[in-house]
Amino acid sequence: xxxxxxxxxxxxxVALGPFAIGAASAQDFPTREVRWIIPWNPGGSNDIMARILxxxxxxxxxxxxxxxxxxxTGAIGMGQVATAAPDGYTVGQGTSSTMAIIAQGQAPLRDxxxxxxxxxxxxxxxxxxxxxxxxETLAEFIDHMRENPGEVTIATPGANNLNHxxxxxxxxxxxxxxxxxxxxxxxxxxxxxMGNQVEAGVLKPSETxxxxxxxxxxxxxxxxxxxxxxxxxxxxxxxxGIDVFPYGPVVxxxxxxxxxxxxxxxxxxxxxxxxxxxxxxxxxxxAEENGFQVDPITGEELEAEIEAVSAAIAEVAGQVFEED
Amino acid sequence: MENLGLLGDAIFFELSNPLILALTLFGVVVGFTxxxxxxxxxxxxxxxxxxxxxxxxxxxxxxxxxxxxxGSMAGGAIPAILLNIPGTPSAVVTTIDGYPxxxxxxxxxxxxxxxxxxxxxxxxxxxxxxxIAPALARLALRLGPAEYAAVALLGxxxxxxxxPGKLSKGLLAAAIGVGLSVVGLDQITGQGRWTxxxxxxxxxxxxxPALIGLLVIPELLKSIFEKQGHASAPKxxxxxxxxxxxxxxxxxxxxxxxxxxxxxxxxxxxxxxVGSLIAYDQARxxxxxxxxxxxxxxxxxxxxxxxxxxxTGGALIPLLTLGIPxxxxxxxxxxxxxxxxxxxxxxxxxxxxxxxxxxxxSVMFANLFIIVVGxxxxxxxxxxxxxxxxxxxxxxxxLAVVGTYSLAxxxxxxxxxxxxxxxxxxxxxxxxxxxPMVIGVILGPLLESELRRALVISGGDWTTFLTRPVSATILALTLxxxxxxxxxxxxARRRGGLVPQVPKxxxx
Numbered sequence: 013x014x015x016x017x018x019x020x021x022x023x024x025x026v027a028l029g030p031f032a033i034g035a036a037s038a039q040d041f042p043t044r045e046v047r048w049i050i051p052w053n054p055g056g057s058n059d060i061m062a063r064i065l066x067x068x069x070x071x072x073x074x075x076x077x078x079x080x081x082x083x084x085t086g087a088i089g090m091g092q093v094a095t096a097a098p099d100g101y102t103v104g105q106g107t108s109s110t111m112a113i114i115a116q117g118q119a120p121l122r123d124x125x126x127x128x129x130x131x132x133x134x135x136x137x138x139x140x141x142x143x144x145x146x147x148e149t150l151a152e153f154i155d156h157m158r159e160n161p162g163e164v165t166i167a168t169p170g171a172n173n174l175n176h177x178x179x180x181x182x183x184x185x186x187x188x189x190x191x192x193x194x195x196x197x198x199x200x201x202x203x204x205x206m207g208n209q210v211e212a213g214v215l216k217p218s219e220t221x222x223x224x225x226x227x228x229x230x231x232x233x234x235x236x237x238x239x240x241x242x243x244x245x246x247x248x249x250x251x252x253g254i255d256v257f258p259y260g261p262v263v264x265x266x267x268x269x270x271x272x273x274x275x276x277x278x279x280x281x282x283x284x285x286x287x288x289x290x291x292x293x294x295x296x297x298x299a300e301e302n303g304f305q306v307d308p309i310t311g312e313e314l315e316a317e318i319e320a321v322s323a324a325i326a327e328v329a330g331q332v333f334e335e336d
Numbered sequence: 337m338e339n340l341g342l343l344g345d346a347i348f349f350e351l352s353n354p355l356i357l358a359l360t361l362f363g364v365v366v367g368f369t370x371x372x373x374x375x376x377x378x379x380x381x382x383x384x385x386x387x388x389x390x391x392x393x394x395x396x397x398x399x400x401x402x403x404x405x406x407g408s409m410a411g412g413a414i415p416a417i418l419l420n421i422p423g424t425p426s427a428v429v430t431t432i433d434g435y436p437x438x439x440x441x442x443x444x445x446x447x448x449x450x451x452x453x454x455x456x457x458x459x460x461x462x463x464x465x466x467x468i469a470p471a472l473a474r475l476a477l478r479l480g481p482a483e484y485a486a487v488a489l490l491g492x493x494x495x496x497x498x499x500p501g502k503l504s505k506g507l508l509a510a511a512i513g514v515g516l517s518v519v520g521l522d523q524i525t526g527q528g529r530w531t532x533x534x535x536x537x538x539x540x541x542x543x544x545p546a547l548i549g550l551l552v553i554p555e556l557l558k559s560i561f562e563k564q565g566h567a568s569a570p571k572x573x574x575x576x577x578x579x580x581x582x583x584x585x586x587x588x589x590x591x592x593x594x595x596x597x598x599x600x601x602x603x604x605x606x607x608x609x610v611g612s613l614i615a616y617d618q619a620r621x622x623x624x625x626x627x628x629x630x631x632x633x634x635x636x637x638x639x640x641x642x643x644x645x646x647x648t649g650g651a652l653i654p655l656l657t658l659g660i661p662x663x664x665x666x667x668x669x670x671x672x673x674x675x676x677x678x679x680x681x682x683x684x685x686x687x688x689x690x691x692x693x694x695x696x697x698s699v700m701f702a703n704l705f706i707i708v709v710g711x712x713x714x715x716x717x718x719x720x721x722x723x724x725x726x727x728x729x730x731x732x733x734x735l736a737v738v739g740t741y742s743l744a745x746x747x748x749x750x751x752x753x754x755x756x757x758x759x760x761x762x763x764x765x766x767x768x769x770x771x772p773m774v775i776g777v778i779l780g781p782l783l784e785s786e787l788r789r790a791l792v793i794s795g796g797d798w799t800t801f802l803t804r805p806v807s808a809t810i811l812a813l814t815l816x817x818x819x820x821x822x823x824x825x826x827x828a829r830r831r832g833g834l835v836p837q838v839p840k841x842x843x844x
Binding site for chain 1: 383386387390474476477478479480481520521523524525526527528533534535536538539540542604654658659660661664667668670671674675679680681682683744745746785789792793795
């Protein structure tokens with residue numbers, strides 16, 4: 013009986029253990045906090061996502077410290093990841109934006125400097141117009157572009173990234189030129205749209221849901237294969253007969269990277285803690301509210317996905333940005 | 337009326353909640369300390385302490401975050417006045433008159449002016465926030481890249497003309513500042529400029545390392561060579577608050593500067609330093625003692641501080657009513673609010689009205705606490721003047737290095753800071769002022785990228801700057817600021833020394 017009680021106590025200690033000492037793996041990883049570099053400003057969507065995950069990760073036995081190292085479209089922070097010791101104590105948030113500038117050879121980094129650990133989110137992109145825009149539908153907007161070749165403005169946060177690619181693909185769909193207006197961040201694009209300074213923008217639902225629901229912005233089209241759960245009435249570009257993926261599938265995503273040469277066991281420990289945290293109710297609810305998707309692929313599947321997207325971006329960029 | 341009732345409820349709720357008041361006070365103290373310590377910044381204070389609020393219930397956490405934000409902006413005046421080192425970018429203009437006042441033995445009074453103006457600026461912004469916020473925020477969105485570029489140009493013109501010394505050297509310094517801001521990724525094309533294919537330079541020269549390097553380091557180097565140190569510590573703190581008569585004399589200046597601050601705060605991405613520059617320029621124009629400006633005029637301190645605290649409150653307006661943060665600090669606040677399940681945006685008032693009114697009440701309490709914290713805190717901060725220079729200089733140097741590193745955890749920032757510091761000292765020796773350089777670094781990217789953006793939107797048509805009424809007005813003001821003073825002087829000379837309407841003793 014007493015032994016039985018001991019067992020219960022032991023089980024309790026094991027269950028509560030992660031709070032104090034961190035879970036033990038085959039190699040006792042982690043014995044201390046893991047530094048998670050977010051190469052974007054505090055308060056941005058990647059940062060908020062990380063800070064929501066942080067307490068859940070701790071419960072899963074992976075204590076992390078979030079460090080914001082912004083600048084250079086994420087290349088500065090990811091540069092620190094690339095040059096860190098591959099012991100699992102330094103990881104960073106890779107995104108397709110950083111991937112895009114690496115793929116175009118604009119940052120002194122290479123994809124093979126990283127070990128890809130797990131995909132964290134897929135962010136769909138949408139075409140939005142001001143709430144008082146005369147263009148109620150995607151078809152109307154495309155017609156408007158055709159009637160005013162080379163004069164319609166489309167704003168994006170940053171340049172040479174997926175937002176930019178999709179802005180160009182919209183113009184390609186209309187078979188006309190357009191004016192690309194890059195801004196330093198998504199919030200500025202929202203402000204300029206609401207002030208009717210520009211005619212359309214390519215943004216994430218998480219940046220625009222509030223304004224869309226308040227009627228200050230209107231979503232016209234979704235740049236992916238399927239419609240969004242949060243915006244079921246908004247058609248995809250394919251629904252309207254416009255192919256925005258003429259060079260292969262490209263998708264805006266965020267994933268966890270470590271330095272190249274990370275021990276596979278350590279990688280799997282981190283990946284399973286993240287997978288558990290990301291599939292927790294709390295995080296899924298957050299994802300649903302903010303209109304991004306959670307699809308935690310790992311290992312070879314992730315490597316293949318990143319390689320494919322990276323190649324597609326390089327291909328598109330070569331075709332698209334030359335013309336700009 | 338209904339709103340007043342809701343606001344009253346929120347104020348009463350906070351009053352009956354000692355823990356909220358204590359957290360607000362704590363936030364103000366921490367923010368104030370970060371703002372008042374050269375090398376540590378408001379951004380850093382918010383970044384460090386906002387995560388600490390995450391475990392708290394939303395009401396409590398938000399009160400503390402708001403207090404941190406308001407407090408940090410008010411603290412920046414202390415080192416600006418005592419050491420000629422602005423604690424925050426927006427306190428740059430405060431040094432122009434605050435430090436000369438301190439050197440004239442008026443450190444305590446200068447701070448009194450700064451404190452009272454900060455609080456007034458904060459309260460004017462609060463009134464704007466409570467009453468006309470949504471309408472104002474929508475109005476501000478009508479300004480686009482063309483207007484931003486015009487305001488940046490106006491700001492640069494003002495700084496080149498208000499700094500004592502030759503206009504040509506001021507313009508040269510501003511040009512150097514703009515040149516520095518070119519390094520890094522081009523905002524429009526995303527291509528690297530002057531990066532030499534290195535990661536470190538891709539990031540460009542950030543505002544804070546440049547600010548600390550150009551303003552702190554030359555000041556420290558100068559103090560090594562100078563016989564007389566900074567202003568000596570005042571023996572008593574009596575006479576901090578100016579007499580009511582004098583204060584009434586500055587009331588118009590205070591209100592005008594606060595209004596300018598609120599207006600610039602509401603426009604996303606303009607930033608605090610433009611607000612205080614424009615307010616300072618206006619104050620100088622209207623003040624009878626305008627010759628004193630730059631030599632220790634209270635009006636200069638009042639204008640700068642009322643404006644930069646007006647900006648603080650003003651920046652909350654687009655954040656809360658539209659969900660659009662104006663700068664990095666409000667962007668962090670946005671993140672903080674989102675983590676507590678609040679989504680700032682057009683619907684915030686409907687979905688979480690009670691919390692919005694709590695935020696409003698917190699802004700008010702934070703501003704009231706700033707008076708207390710300022711009055712008491714100054715006693716401690718002023719002691720910095722008692723510290724012998726052979727201890728103070730190295731201590732400030734260490735703070736500058738540590739502070740710069742911790743901005744983004746980049747050693748290269750420290751290299752930039754020290755490099756620019758040495759350069760700034762050399763420039764100072766050559767009689768080239770460093771302030772316009774700093775303003776050039778801050779406003780250069782705004783001017784360049786907004787100008788190009790406006791041209792992209794207009795399809796390369798330069799007349800967009802003249803056909804948009806607001807942009808045209810701002811450009812006309814800029815031209816007037818440069819051309820009118822010499823023209824008026826020339827006319828006056830021709831008429832035999834008589835200047836219409838302006839008595840002789842008020843001329844420059």
